[in-house]
Amino acid sequence: MTTKIIEMGPHQLALEEPMYFRVQLEGDRVADLDVMPGQVHRGMEHLVMRRNLYQNITLLERLCSLCSNSHPSTFCAAVEDVAGIAIPERAEYLRAVADEIKRIASHLFCCAVQANAIGETTLFRRVMEIREIMQRAKEAIYGNRMDLAANVIGGVRYDLTPEAASYLAQAMEQMKKPLDELYLQFGNNPVLMGRMAWVGVLPREAAVECAVVGPVARACGIDYDVRKKSPYGAYDRLDFEVALQTAGDVRARNMVRLAEARQSVSLIEQCLAKLPVGPLSADTLPEIPAGEAIAKSEAPRGELMYYLRTDGSDFPVRLKWRVPSYMNWDALKVMLKGEPVANIPLIVNSIDPCIACTDR
Amino acid sequence: MAIQEQETAAEPVRLFRINTGSCNGCDVELAVTSAVTEFDVEQLGCRYTESAHEADIVLITGPLTVRARDEVLRLYAATPRDRITVAVGVCPVSGGVFRDSYAVDGPLERHLPVDVNIPGCPPRPLALLAGIRQALEVRRARRAGEPIREPGDRKQPAADNFPARGRLSFDASACVDCRMCRHVCAAGAIRFEEGEGGVRLTLWHNSCVFCGLCSHYCPTGALSVTGDWRLDHPAADAFRQVERGEVPYQPCAGCGEPIIPAAPQLLHAVFRRPNPEIEKLKNLCPACRQRMSIGVPRR
Numbered sequence: 001m002t003t004k005i006i007e008m009g010p011h012q013l014a015l016e017e018p019m020y021f022r023v024q025l026e027g028d029r030v031a032d033l034d035v036m037p038g039q040v041h042r043g044m045e046h047l048v049m050r051r052n053l054y055q056n057i058t059l060l061e062r063l064c065s066l067c068s069n070s071h072p073s074t075f076c077a078a079v080e081d082v083a084g085i086a087i088p089e090r091a092e093y094l095r096a097v098a099d100e101i102k103r104i105a106s107h108l109f110c111c112a113v114q115a116n117a118i119g120e121t122t123l124f125r126r127v128m129e130i131r132e133i134m135q136r137a138k139e140a141i142y143g144n145r146m147d148l149a150a151n152v153i154g155g156v157r158y159d160l161t162p163e164a165a166s167y168l169a170q171a172m173e174q175m176k177k178p179l180d181e182l183y184l185q186f187g188n189n190p191v192l193m194g195r196m197a198w199v200g201v202l203p204r205e206a207a208v209e210c211a212v213v214g215p216v217a218r219a220c221g222i223d224y225d226v227r228k229k230s231p232y233g234a235y236d237r238l239d240f241e242v243a244l245q246t247a248g249d250v251r252a253r254n255m256v257r258l259a260e261a262r263q264s265v266s267l268i269e270q271c272l273a274k275l276p277v278g279p280l281s282a283d284t285l286p287e288i289p290a291g292e293a294i295a296k297s298e299a300p301r302g303e304l305m306y307y308l309r310t311d312g313s314d315f316p317v318r319l320k321w322r323v324p325s326y327m328n329w330d331a332l333k334v335m336l337k338g339e340p341v342a343n344i345p346l347i348v349n350s351i352d353p354c355i356a357c358t359d360r
Numbered sequence: 361m362a363i364q365e366q367e368t369a370a371e372p373v374r375l376f377r378i379n380t381g382s383c384n385g386c387d388v389e390l391a392v393t394s395a396v397t398e399f400d401v402e403q404l405g406c407r408y409t410e411s412a413h414e415a416d417i418v419l420i421t422g423p424l425t426v427r428a429r430d431e432v433l434r435l436y437a438a439t440p441r442d443r444i445t446v447a448v449g450v451c452p453v454s455g456g457v458f459r460d461s462y463a464v465d466g467p468l469e470r471h472l473p474v475d476v477n478i479p480g481c482p483p484r485p486l487a488l489l490a491g492i493r494q495a496l497e498v499r500r501a502r503r504a505g506e507p508i509r510e511p512g513d514r515k516q517p518a519a520d521n522f523p524a525r526g527r528l529s530f531d532a533s534a535c536v537d538c539r540m541c542r543h544v545c546a547a548g549a550i551r552f553e554e555g556e557g558g559v560r561l562t563l564w565h566n567s568c569v570f571c572g573l574c575s576h577y578c579p580t581g582a583l584s585v586t587g588d589w590r591l592d593h594p595a596a597d598a599f600r601q602v603e604r605g606e607v608p609y610q611p612c613a614g615c616g617e618p619i620i621p622a623a624p625q626l627l628h629a630v631f632r633r634p635n636p637e638i639e640k641l642k643n644l645c646p647a648c649r650q651r652m653s654i655g656v657p658r659r
Contacts, residue, residue, distance in 0.1 A: 016387040018379050038427040040381040043463030058546035058571040059457045065385030128395035143525035146385040146482050149571045157576050356383045
């Protein structure tokens with residue numbers, strides 16, 4: 001059998017972001033691969049230390065636009081922990097609403113891109129059209145379709161007026177049927193089954209070893225969701241089940257995502273029903289003392305961790321991340337081993353890799 | 361008998377995308393213009409291509425990272441010489457929030473010629489389409505050897521009533537020169553200059569990321585977010601895309617020292633109903649204010 005090494009870039013991988021792989025082939029099967037990261041390295045660790053805590057809210061929102069709300073909300077949670085600020089209850093619910101809206105849009109984008117990767121153009125367009133309901137809702141409520149600008153230190157800076165809340169409820173109603181349909185389609189459609197079932201399998205043991213998180217872990221039967229394991233914000237008052245699958249293949253990962261998107265609809269509805277009246281923010285310009293804190297949240301791609309150290313000035317002394325895609329990348333080696341070259345784009349996209357988050 | 365049908369449809373204009381290390385916001389929105397009927401570039405007679413050598417219009421996103429630079433320049437060199445280059449989002453133009461990083465080698469114009477800018481963070485799909493339309497006009501004009509036609513009506517379609525976060529607007533009469541806006545601006549888009557007659561604020565739309573944090577923290581509402589998102593422009597006009605205003609100095613009613621008096625908006629925010637006593641104080645410099653209220657200036 002011939003061994004050869006090929007390089008694959010964003011155009012071959014059907015990725016939106018520049019990511020390069022060096023793939024070692026035996027015949028037409030993948031034997032090994034190396035990820036060549038760094039294309040999207042913008043020096044974030046350096047930048048956050050040169051921006052004050054307020055500027056960092058906006059900067060971190062642009063760390064990655066697909067999980068854009070998770071970054072500032074987790075950062076603000078860390079700052080609030082250092083300063084001992086308890087955010088108002090209304091703000092907790094509004095943060096959950098923003099997070100869940102982003103989760104639905106992010107999961108749908110991932111499913112759409114995978115449909116595109118296997119040449120299912122009609123399905124790709126259909127999923128993107130469904131996602132538009134969320135994009136419209138984001139723009140109508142927050143004023144931007146990607147970066148919501150929902151968070152400030154001490155709470156949120158947007159409000160849901162009764163009109164906005166009923167508009168959002170209506171959008172959620174519109175999402176239900178298409179999401180149920182997509183769940184059935186990704187689960188049972190023979191064409192999609194043929195391409196996605198038993199493809200890119202990550203066995204449970206390997207998943208534990210790679211410490212994967214998010215939908216990639218939950219598709220292997222690992223019951224781990226930060227919203228349940230260590231509830232933050234309003235999540236201890238919201239009712240939902242952790243979406244689980246056991247097969248660990250591409251299909252299972254998408255089933256987890258679509259089940260979660262459907263749950264997010266329910267979570268948003270619960271937030272709207274329970275939304276208490278009250279202030280949006282604890283304090284406009286709170287004093288941030290010296291200290292350190294860790295905050296974590298369940299971003300669309302999995303557990304997101306922030307470490308923050310402050311010295312009493314309004315510049316952070318240190319800010320470190322652990323982003324979900326970092327561990328999930330590593331698992332690609334296991335998923336791709338023995339797979340034909342033609343399956344590489346699909347499998348790579350099935351972990352929903354966020355290069356912007358990981359390269360930083 | 362088969363009739364050879366004459367080719368009447370015009371060849372589509374081919375769009376080629378290069379990501380130079382973006383946060384993926386612009387790229388996801390560009391994907392929307394290839395997937396969602398309402399925003400499809402086909403309505404402009406365009407189509408996306410995956411090969412650089414077919415590019416009629418090159419759409420570039422991201423602040424150009426050091427690591428991506430060589431690959432970007434290699435790809436760009438593979439595009440035809442008569443391509444039109446569009447900078448999508450503010451990152452390629454100014455670096456946006458990523459400016460001043462060791463890992464960023466922008467602005468893009470240092471490395472290759474840019475024809476059209478589409479500010480936004482990210483630009484909404486309609487703004488992308490407007491920018492691509494502008495690029496098509498540059499292409500047409502260049503091919504015909506004519507000057508570029510000014511886009512006639514820059515007004516937004518009436519049906520579009522989304523309160524999108526667009527261009528910031530500055531009301532100098534409400535500004536009290538506290539400079540909180542500059543303090544919270546992650547992109548460094550706001551500049552204050554002290555001149556002879558007053559303090560001047562300049563806000564550059566090609567650096568602004570439209571997060572609205574300046575307006576959130578502005579105590580008097582001097583800065584406000586407008587819904588105007590039509591900001592695409594020829595790259596040559598990049599530095600004319602500014603919001604400006606001058607807050608004039610006024611002589612202190614006591615000593616004549618030039619001061620920025622407190623705007624009525626600030627007095628209302630602080631006192632709700634300012635009394636004549638307070639109204640009198642607002643025209644005094646800090647030293648005269650102290651003299652008037654406690655008799656002597658504090659040391």
